[in-house]
Amino acid sequence: MAETGMKDEALSDVVASDASTTAEVEAVLDAPxxxxxxxxxxxxxxxxxxLTQGVLFKKQVGAVKAVDxxxxxxxxxxxxxxxxxxxxxxxxxxxxxMTLETATSGEVFYKGQDITKLSGRALKAVRRNIQMVFxxxxxxxxPRMTVGDIIGEPFDIHPEVAPKGDRRRRVQELLDxxxxxxxxxxxxxxxxxxxxxxxxxxxxxxxxxxEIIICDEPVSALDVSVQAQVINLMEKLQDEFNLSYVFIAxxxxxxxxxxxxxxxxxxxxxxEIGTDAEIYDHPTHPYTQALLSxxxxxxxxxxxxxxxxxxTGDVPSPANPPSGCRFRTRCWKAQDKCAEEVPVLAVPxxxxxxxxxxxxxxxxxFAEEKDVVHAA
Amino acid sequence: MPExxxxxxxxxxxxxxxxxxxxxxxxxxxxxxxxxxxxxAWRDLRRRPVFIVSAxxxxxxxxxxxxxxxxxxxxxxxxxxxxxLQKPNFSHIGDADWFGYxxxxxxxxARVIYGARASIIVGVVTTAIVTxxxxxxxxxxxxxxxxxxxxxxxxTDIFSGVPILLGSLVILQAFTGRTAWTVSAAIxxxxxxxxxxxxxxxxxxxxxxxxxxxxxxxxxxxxRILMKHVLPNSLAPVIVVATISLGxxxxxxxxxxxxxIGIQNGISWGGDISDGSEQIRNALHVLLFPAGFLxxxxxxxxxxxxxxxDALDPKLR
Ligand SMILES: Nc1ncnc2c1ncn2[C@@H]1O[C@H](COP(=O)(O)OP(=O)(O)OP(=O)(O)O)[C@@H](O)[C@H]1O
Ligand code: SF4
Ligand SMILES: [Mg+2]
Numbered sequence: 173m174a175e176t177g178m179k180d181e182a183l184s185d186v187v188a189s190d191a192s193t194t195a196e197v198e199a200v201l202d203a204p205x206x207x208x209x210x211x212x213x214x215x216x217x218x219x220x221x222x223l224t225q226g227v228l229f230k231k232q233v234g235a236v237k238a239v240d241x242x243x244x245x246x247x248x249x250x251x252x253x254x255x256x257x258x259x260x261x262x263x264x265x266x267x268x269x270m271t272l273e274t275a276t277s278g279e280v281f282y283k284g285q286d287i288t289k290l291s292g293r294a295l296k297a298v299r300r301n302i303q304m305v306f307x308x309x310x311x312x313x314x315p316r317m318t319v320g321d322i323i324g325e326p327f328d329i330h331p332e333v334a335p336k337g338d339r340r341r342r343v344q345e346l347l348d349x350x351x352x353x354x355x356x357x358x359x360x361x362x363x364x365x366x367x368x369x370x371x372x373x374x375x376x377x378x379x380x381x382x383e384i385i386i387c388d389e390p391v392s393a394l395d396v397s398v399q400a401q402v403i404n405l406m407e408k409l410q411d412e413f414n415l416s417y418v419f420i421a422x423x424x425x426x427x428x429x430x431x432x433x434x435x436x437x438x439x440x441x442x443x444e445i446g447t448d449a450e451i452y453d454h455p456t457h458p459y460t461q462a463l464l465s466x467x468x469x470x471x472x473x474x475x476x477x478x479x480x481x482x483x484t485g486d487v488p489s490p491a492n493p494p495s496g497c498r499f500r501t502r503c504w505k506a507q508d509k510c511a512e513e514v515p516v517l518a519v520p521x522x523x524x525x526x527x528x529x530x531x532x533x534x535x536x537x538f539a540e541e542k543d544v545v546h547a548a
Numbered sequence: 549m550p551e552x553x554x555x556x557x558x559x560x561x562x563x564x565x566x567x568x569x570x571x572x573x574x575x576x577x578x579x580x581x582x583x584x585x586x587x588x589a590w591r592d593l594r595r596r597p598v599f600i601v602s603a604x605x606x607x608x609x610x611x612x613x614x615x616x617x618x619x620x621x622x623x624x625x626x627x628x629x630x631x632x633l634q635k636p637n638f639s640h641i642g643d644a645d646w647f648g649y650x651x652x653x654x655x656x657x658a659r660v661i662y663g664a665r666a667s668i669i670v671g672v673v674t675t676a677i678v679t680x681x682x683x684x685x686x687x688x689x690x691x692x693x694x695x696x697x698x699x700x701x702x703x704t705d706i707f708s709g710v711p712i713l714l715g716s717l718v719i720l721q722a723f724t725g726r727t728a729w730t731v732s733a734a735i736x737x738x739x740x741x742x743x744x745x746x747x748x749x750x751x752x753x754x755x756x757x758x759x760x761x762x763x764x765x766x767x768x769x770x771x772r773i774l775m776k777h778v779l780p781n782s783l784a785p786v787i788v789v790a791t792i793s794l795g796x797x798x799x800x801x802x803x804x805x806x807x808x809i810g811i812q813n814g815i816s817w818g819g820d821i822s823d824g825s826e827q828i829r830n831a832l833h834v835l836l837f838p839a840g841f842l843x844x845x846x847x848x849x850x851x852x853x854x855x856x857x858d859a860l861d862p863k864l865r
Binding site: 267313316318362380 | 584757758762763772780781862863
């Protein structure tokens with residue numbers, strides 16, 4: 173990302189026209205993005221996994237609606253937290269952003285270029301700029317490769333990034349950057365602890381100097397004491413390398429520390445999205461309020477008079493989600509309208525135009541503030 | 549595999565830069581220069597007694613198969629009935645009567661030496677055919693999935709429905725000048741299904757692993773993913789099955805010979821085992837020597853497979 177300057181015009185040029193050739197795509201991808209400008213724009217992203225029957229002649233009998241119309245922006249230099257219960261489609265969103273899965277419909281614009289339909293060289297070029305850190309550090313590293321080969325693999329795939337003679341040094345630098353001893357280069361993954369392995373995964377993600385890193389629950393497999401270390405490392409790296417993060421977690425308390433904005437997912441859709449303060453202190457969606465009421469609060473005074481919302485019932489199956497609002501089967505405010513109309517993710521009318529932190533996007537017909545946490 | 553060579557040279561140049569002192573890696577020797585899976589495995593193998601023993605036995609067997617004349621002056625073919633079922637004479641090491649004589653008065657030692665070639669060829673060649681076919685088909689079916697998998701899996705089902713003994717009997721009936729090679733081809737054409745299934749299962753497991761997703765996310769192509777990630781991680785069960793079935797193929801050749809449809813005009817342990825089993829009551833040694841050689845061969849290959857499998861697993865090093 174050193175060669176900037178001259179590409180400025182290229183960006184506006186090509187984004188305006190419909191960039192289709194590989195060369196044009198590559199020009200777009202090299203262009204710099206100002207801090208605070210959207211670098212990734214997700215629009216109506218949908219992923220349905222077909223449910224089939226039959227052995228030889230497969231017949232589609234339905235679909236798991238893992239992701240069903242998700243839209244958000246990721247701004248350059250920020251951390252966007254994505255939170256939701258197990259099975260709500262977080263990993264599927266991550267894989268769609270990485271184009272590891274093919275979207276059923278919808279677009280992911282990276283610097284204005286839709287990457288969901290790219291293939292071949294253009295896709296490979298995108299992969300240099302968008303990388304991923306996986307949830308499970310025990311399965312995300314090939315057990316039969318040395319750490320040097322794992323972190324060096326990005327250079328084998330993109331030889332233009334580092335000349336051959338330089339690679340060992342680059343790998344050792346990366347080990348140093350993530351806080352591991354550069355002399356560990358010939359060790360195998362099983363000789364490391366979970367936290368150390370996750371650092372190796374982060375080093376691999378950093379190798380190509382990406383602009384965006386998608387982190388799919390990067391610390392949830394780690395001990396609590398190690399979680400903080402890894403999160404601190406990721407924050408340090410974000411400043412150092414000017415990274416934008418999509419940070420996925422199943423628990424609001426983990427993302428609070430690291431994210432600038434937070435999106436709450438429920439059954440394949442975003443329920444609410446806003447800045448840290450908007451989501452944690454002024455949630456308007458009942459689901460967010462319920463999640464927050466379950467977050468432990470250290471201050472005993474704040475705990476007093478704090479209402480705990482206990483959600484009843486199970487999460488419905490994504491193969492057969494409820495009509496209207498997907499949360500209605502567990503929502504204590506649900507009314508007839510909720511079963512008939514799908515609430516859109518937008519600033520609710522009650523708050524529209526008002527300068528309150530409650531005026532942020534929330535997919536609820538009856539959005540209202542409810543003071544669940546007095547801690548702030 | 550150009551990729552493997554590429555990385556090997558990359559490492560060779562990379563090691564010029566100052567390496568660590570290695571004080572933190574007690575499990576590993578300090579002066580490691582190359583660190584690919586295969587070179588590490590080889591370094592590890594050379595230190596394993598099981599590997600050394602099995603490798604020596606296998607090399608000896610290969611030498612016997614290639615140059616039987618080096619090991620005996622006796623002729624395995626003509627019988628001399630004055631030696632009818634003569635007992636072994638263990639003090640005459642390497643002589644014609646060392647292992648005694650069979651019912652036709654032929655030197656058992658000479659027959660065991662001259663029979664090695666056919667048996668080893670059938671065992672090794674059949675295993676090679678079966679392993680190559682099975683790994684290839686299993687890998688393609690498992691990795692690409694979809695209709696490719698559906699077609700290949702049904703094909704596997706069809707072939708595995710044919711009993712190998714009966715099937716190879718029918719196939720071999722069509723050949724007149726049957727050699728060890730014809731027998732291997734007949735068994736191999738029918739026998740690939742087991743390794744295909746093992747390989748397909750292993751590949752399906754491995755391809756869902758996060759490290760394969762990570763490689764794809766880095767932009768790795770199918771070739772690289774298959775060679776660097778899928779193959780090394782699905783090899784272990786295939787090695788086990790392949791080395792165990794090697795012995796089975798040698799015995800299968802014996803059965804075919806016994807049924808009169810094996811190697812023609814040739815000497816093989818299989819043929820001699822079936823001859824010897826007729827004498828089991830009055831002269832056990834006629835059966836014992838070819839059977840013993842067969843067992844040691846099978847054991848050597850299983851030990852070799854075990855050692856290779858362990859060496860390919862960094863956790864066991
Ligand atoms: N390849 C697939 N085929 C069919 N269904 C799938 C596939 N991958 C995911 N799903 C389904 O899609 C839904 C969302 O899965 P996903 O892994 O995205 O959830 P998640 O939010 O990441 O959950 P977790 O917190 O457990 O990781 C689940 O119901 C899951 O069963
Ligand atoms: S739309 Fe209705 S069911 Fe859905 S969250 Fe709002 S009140 Fe509850
Ligand atoms: Mg997940």
